[in-house]
Amino acid sequence: MQLETYISDLLYRYECVTIPEFGAFLTQRTSATLDDATNSFYPPKKMVSFNEQIQKNDGLLTHYIADLEKIPYEVASEKIAKRVNSIKSYLTQGETVTFKNIGDITFNVEGKILFEPIYQLNYLTDSFGLSQLVSPKVSREVYKEEVEAIEKVIPLTITPEKRKAKPYFKYAAVALIALTLGGLVSSRYYIEQIEKHNQIAQEKAFQQLDAKIEQATFNLNPLPAITLNVTKQSGNYHVIAGAFRVEDNCELIISQLKAQGFNARTIGVNKYGLHEVVYGSYETAEEALQILHSIRKTHNEDAWLLVKDLDLVN
Structure with a gap:
């Protein structure tokens, strides 16, 4: 029996899937994240964790297996119990049990379960079709430092002779400001007259x-x-x-x-x-x-x- 396949199916729809007499897989929604080190964007997802304190049979997993395999509830419950005994045997021997698309489970030195999730699958249906995105880093400060370095070597100055030779820049700037202000005043006056007349x-x-x-x-x-x-x-x-x-x-x-x-x-x-x-x-x-x-x-x-x-x- 592919127990991990059934658990994976249920994690899309439920926040807690319990394996009787073993523990429960829990999901918690997290927002989109940005990894500054790799410039990677990750979409919203469900984080999977494991709690060995939740072992009471809530019937969810058992009913699901019974419906898919067309077997009685008691038979499905026995198959789960048999699979749990096999998992515990592997863990006692120091082996790592892998639940495909969910994570790895091992025993620590104190005999407690350690769970390491696998991030190959996103169980958040709202993020279906969204994948990791890597964006090139924008180095604005680097360009600024380069410009400052160039200015130190080649200072940009305008001599009095150049200012005298091209005085029309000053008049052009003054004319541009005057035209802009005049246009704004005329436009405002026209709009006010229309609104008043209406x-x-x-x-x-x-x-x-x-x-x-x-x-x-x-x-x-x-x-x-x-x-x-x-x-x-x-x-x-x-x-x-x-x-x-x-x-x-x-x-x-x-x-x-x-x-x-x-x-x-x-x-x-x-x-x-x-x-x-x-x-x-x-x-x-x-x-x-x-x-x-x-x-x-x-x-x-x-x-x-x-x-x-x-x-x-x-």
């Missing part, structure tokens, strides 16, 4: 919800229609015609606006759950404000401007 526009739209949007209608002023050559459908500046809770109402409004010469469309749902319809979208703020002014004057005085990057939202 907040004001959204608050105004929210205040008009109960009066206009809940009815899911869109009333156009009885003013003369205007014809605008609006072809652009890209850009972050959107002239809003209205916001509607019922999406079907958007199609009716879009059809009316297109009939009047606008490139109307929807740009999605805002944070209030309303579908927004735009007269059009524009690349620059100047163009959008010009269109908005004309629409408010001759078509819809409640139109407003929304600044939003639709690509970021999508």
